Amino acid sequence: FLIKNCVEKKILSYSNFVIAATANINQNLNSLSDTKTKLIRNGFLYKPKAKKKINKKIKIGYFGLISEDFSSYRNIRVIYDVIARNEILQKKLIFEFYGNNEIKNNDIKNFKSFKFKKNLSLKKALTKMTEMDFLLILHTEKSTAREMVTSKFYDYLASRTQIINICSGKNEVGNIIKKHKLGYNLNYQSDDIENFFINLNKNNKKIKWNEKLNFFSRKYQNKKLLQIIEK
Numbered sequence: 001f002l003i004k005n006c007v008e009k010k011i012l013s014y015s016n017f018v019i020a021a022t023a024n025i026n027q028n029l030n031s032l033s034d035t036k037t038k039l040i041r042n043g044f045l046y047k048p049k050a051k052k053k054i055n056k057k058i059k060i061g062y063f064g065l066i067s068e069d070f071s072s073y074r075n076i077r078v079i080y081d082v083i084a085r086n087e088i089l090q091k092k093l094i095f096e097f098y099g100n101n102e103i104k105n106n107d108i109k110n111f112k113s114f115k116f117k118k119n120l121s122l123k124k125a126l127t128k129m130t131e132m133d134f135l136l137i138l139h140t141e142k143s144t145a146r147e148m149v150t151s152k153f154y155d156y157l158a159s160r161t162q163i164i165n166i167c168s169g170k171n172e173v174g175n176i177i178k179k180h181k182l183g184y185n186l187n188y189q190s191d192d193i194e195n196f197f198i199n200l201n202k203n204n205k206k207i208k209w210n211e212k213l214n215f216f217s218r219k220y221q222n223k224k225l226l227q228i229i230e231k
Contacts (some may be wrong), residue, residue, distance in 0.1 A: 097114065139166075166186045182207055
């Protein structure tokens, strides 16, 4: 640890600026070195026009890689194990997964509450996000959860659809969701996921947009990068 710490400080000392993608990493860098650091997030590209929802069941969308591996960062079994044992939830919820998946288990692949879809272009994905009642973030790996802010969070935010964040322990994206009232945060290891879904009501309201949320746009974040380059 001491050797690694020393090497990292040496590398940082040669830098004029260090860019961090999350607040937690930025804070850690500040405590490690006197080098100037800059928090520059990924950010959303643009806000799509909302489409009218015609969902009979509560439709929850997930965009990105999903896996059935217990050691995976995004283990679908955390949700499957809950929904599969509750017939009421199977009648109430439908999950749509867009993107690559590593699902070989036939019980999961053919589960009636799960629909696995192909990758979409960014534009089509953003439009599809607006059709959902909720959007799901899933991060089941504990050691990296604290500083996790998945890139799709910013696209979720741009769609103004309520977010359900299921992670292990406290995490940065959860703090953002809580601070700006963007949806729900759940720790799958301690919270009652089944009870949460039982009490979840259909949502027809979009996230109320305010000027503070423009901070998360890519345009705003790029301006911070230009300030460094122009110096």
